[in-house]
Amino acid sequence: MAGALEGIKVLDLSRFIAGPFCAMQLADLGADVVKVERAGKGEETRQNLPQLNGESLYFMTFNRNKRSLTLDFRSPRDQETLRKLIAKADVLIENFRPGTMEKMGCGWDTLRELNPRLVMVRISGFGQTGPLAQRPCFDAIAQAMSGLMSITGQQDGPPMMAGTFMVDYASGLYATIGTLAALNVRSQTGRGQLVESTLLESAISMLISAIPAQAQLGEAMERCGNVDRYTAPVNSYPSADGAFVYLSAGTDALFPRLVEAMDQPGLLADERFCTAHARLSNAVAISDIVAAWVLRHDAAEVVAAMDRAGVPCAKVATMDEVVTNPQLLARGQIVDIDHPVAGRYSTHGVTVSLSDTPGEIRRAPPLLGEHTEEVLRGWGVA
Template structure:
């Protein structure tokens, strides 16, 4: 099956994660994505270890389904080539510091004048305007400034960032949604537009109810470790075999199921735990009971019990267990991609499944400038 975006031309000037992820997702849906890199050095992420066959795994993760073209951003000839490529593109993705493309004569005004149908996806730390627009930013800076780091970590402990660059990835998703929305609008109007996404903006969307809780009640969200903020019992529990398992039996339908499965049916009528509100008021007490119960069983046994009782649960998996997960294999979420001269490299598969227009992985991440001549022929003749 043809991809849903087959025939769409995407110029990806971005580097690191957020922009490349947006380009990758469009590529997975069938778009012809050309990664534009600096001559000689390529994108900044190519120096990041670990490497396989001299290529960065970091770059491999977010640049499949792309072709690579190199040019000299500083030269007038390179800048004119970029304008010519943009004139043929449907979407341009960039995550330079705001104002950088304008200094090269490749800003929105210049490019849209040549190509009124162009959709320009602009990804930055703080947005294209405002007091902080020109500040440098990385994922962890957005986690810190958004308050997300403040509410992450153990109760009473220090603030910690997520174990993955989730703000980069969420921003990449928002950028993709924006690009698709702008393309749909173009179908009606015939004109493209700018999609403006920012790391800080994206991070704030992950704060759950923290903002209205503070604005309405003056309550500041704090760190709670693995404990759920809105229900109890719901937490990570240490098991007899030294493994951790997460059990969420916090709502009024799940709690009685857990009680019966755990052999503690008398807790169902205990006034301290007989309703959601009561359990939240006595969260420490019910969490202590569940922790004591978990300590008497192995993690796998608890998961089996919870599956039979239809209570959401899962063992806190090691990466080795994730790679071997049969559900992920069935869903083709961990796949091997062949790299010439390197061999098979496993990575995440296609996440979004479309029934009528198949997303697919058609090519591995390119080497620096691998397709320069090919792209210039295909796009510019």
């Protein structure tokens, strides 16, 4: 069968991560996604390192399954071409600073008159309205402002950002969810709508219980390193061979299994550890005991013992281990793509699995302007 979004036309005017990632999700699911880039230069991230044969791996990560069309956004003629494309589109994705689309004559009020069926997706740092709407924002800024940074890192260390652009990814996923919801409504009403996703709002959606705990109880969530906030023992532990193992055995169902695997039955009778609440109150003590046991074994031995016991556990993988992970390879999550310039390279697969209309990687990331004439003819704009 065709992809789940076969027949949906998407114009991707976005840059960096959140917007392109949203557009790529739609493309993976079968939509015809056209990446609209600046003539001559293209998206800024085409220059990012690292590069493979002069092609940015950063850019390629977020732009597979798309076709590239170039326009001069400052040219009245090309602005008119853009509006003609928009008139044919089902979805438009942009993440310019608020007001930029309006300056090009492509604000929402204009576009919904031009194409009442259009779903316009606007991704920004703070939204199209509010006192911070015009302030520039990147992932780390949203992590800082949202409080995510303040609850990340070791308890006695400074605030830390996450090791990846988690807010950009979350914003892209929220934008994807909103797009699919708007398309579903359109299938019933015939009318599109405006979808907004912001970095700051996406970030605060990931604060667990920090907001009500602060607002209602006056309790500030603090940094806690790799331990779990609500159960113990849960932590990363060094093993005898110099690796780290992450182990999660904090619940009352899992803790006895850990005790049996460590062959330390006396822990179950210890009042400090006999219930989940007791263990949390004595988290350092129980963690020290587990750490001493893990340190006497190689990482593979610890993981094997926990697997036999049914306790969630994993070696903290290095990237060379990730790209050869047999589980990921078996499920098509590490795949190879042939690029006309970069050559063959490995990347992540299609993440969402659909039984009847699975997504697929049909196209390598496009060269700049590679499909301009093809798109203009195919969309009936030339």
